[in-house]
Amino acid sequence: MPRLIKQGQITSDAWLPPVADAATAPDPHLPNLSQWLSLADKSGSAVQLEPGDGIAELLPALDAIELVAVNFPLFTDGRGFSYARDLREHGYRGELRAVGAFLPDQMHYLRRCGFDAFQFNDESRLEEGLRQLDIFSEHYQGAMDEPRPLFRRRS
């Protein structure tokens, strides 16, 4: 089973990447956005977003979704950072998983944007990723981990 970081620990689960050319996602593959949209019952559902998908179509079902995976096919494409933040700010409470080619060096920013699970394409990076999860102990801006910017907390 693929390994990932969740709740600050290395663990594993059964989810596999989406299969693009299927009408419905074969178990245990994550549905892509169009496969997910065709689900009649979205309660307890999971979905994987790609860069460009946006989050608008998820909004009506946010309370029903259990897992949103956001793919980073290129670590330099930062759209997923805004997707995460936007989802959390719209009240999404389920698991938010970064998947793909992101770097351990991006873990901290990803976590601050609201991701709580991290699945590298390259599993050998899990330990390094874990090490970098909290590489900064202080921040200027508010984010999902601490909504108050430093200027509301300085003493």
Add this chain to the structure above:
Amino acid sequence: MYQYDQYDQRIVDERVAQFRDQTRRYLSGQLSDAEFLPLRLQNGLYVQRLAPMLRIAVPYGLLSSAQLRKLAHIARHYDKGYAHVSTRQNIQLNWPQLEEVPDILAELASVQMHAIQTSGNCIRNTTTDQFAGVAADELEDPRPWCEIIRQWSTLHPEFAFLPRKFKIAVCASEQDRAAIHAHDIGIELLADGAGGHGFKILAGGGLGRTPVIGSVVCEWVDRQHLLTYLEAILRVYNQHGRRDNKYKARIKILVKAMGVEAFREAVEREWAALKDGPSTLTDEEIERAKSFFTTPPYARLDAAATGAALGERCAADPIFGNWVARNTTAHRTPGYRAVTISLKATGVAPGDITDRQLELLADLADNFSFGELRTTHQQNMVLADVEETALYALWQQLQGAGLATPNIGYITDVICCPGGDYCSLANAKSIPVAEAIQARFEDLDYLYDLGPIELNISGCMNACGHHHIGHIGILGVDKKGAEFYQISLGGSQSKEAAIGKILGPSFSQEDVPDVVEKLLDTYVNLRQEEETFLQTFNRVGIEPFKERVYAKTH
């Protein structure tokens, strides 16, 4: 100026540790070239033609004497004894060793400096007026706002991997000395007429391959909403800016593609969710930021007497008088002037400064200007608070160090990128072109007769020399492997901002000074009374210049 507290210091210290670790992992093969690239760029480190180039952040151009001494030490110890002032008011080193960059960053952190986000596809150093706090035409000091934006943008978790670089400038005066129309976001501080201030927000300006003048996205944003409004713009850009073509990835392309109306609506939608949230600025924070930029303890001077004494000195020593006329600026405090130190002596690459000159300027800042100095986006430096009676002593010391070239605002005050001598992006060299032009116009009487002329040189389309907004712009182009130069006229970075018009086919390097001379002859023949080059150009258009330059010789 702004002083770090324990929080600011911890953030830059942790950044140094992070980069030390990243450098180690890169050198040991745990990070590939492609992976290390954006990580090092976000710490200002380029790998260039001859060596790495390190760009050090100078937030809104303000430096203390202690920081100048540290920069001198770094230039001497880690580099070849000189540094370069960039067109974003930053300081660049041309020859650091990759392995030593973490140590350089640690040295910088010890004087509250860093290289965070001086490059890469992220929010860059916020720039403003080099005469902030002393300009007579200022509504309010823009630097507290720049500092507020600096803190918000520093290590912002959401906006570190944008489609492309992102530059913000703030203007708080009648005259725009920050070129806000040529920035991804331009912020103009405005008064509400009842003693309060707010901001006009422009977006989508920029130079580069497709120069565009910024559009007004919002006519008025209340001051407490500044950060949430900026955040809304960035979020729209991060999600919708193009990522398929780096030449179409700047926000200016997005604003054009959407149309400013639709762009504004998208920003307003995002803003609705952020407005009044925790990032809304508090009065306490605004006051805290302002508390670092208070009026220094000026002497109470009899301006009539100091002015008269200065006038006598100038008359007695015309060379000094000439420097005062060209390189000093009116100050709002009686008996003081702001001094611009020219880094444009002929024979020195524009914006270059040696370690010893940096140390001298640190001493001069301590002795004459409350220990502070500014860098300008015209690649010069400013001592902002000098007593008129001290100008002569200051000038003598500057002259002894080759820092008293009296050419501020004239054609030899060339704005110029490092070009093909250093930069791996460049199509052509720019420094030798600048030098040839400076040599051609060395005669001061002729120089002053030509009046104020901004001449900008970029070695490639990336336009680091801001050639589009030069009254005369020179762009290095590659023609079948040879270096050529395209010339444009009529650009302007004022509030009446304009993009220069291309004159015609490009020229070889050795022809450029002749062409510039012909352009200026044309201006001198056509000008009426006190018209400047730009005014004449705007009246007569490009044709007379074209005819003269491309006339067939019989």
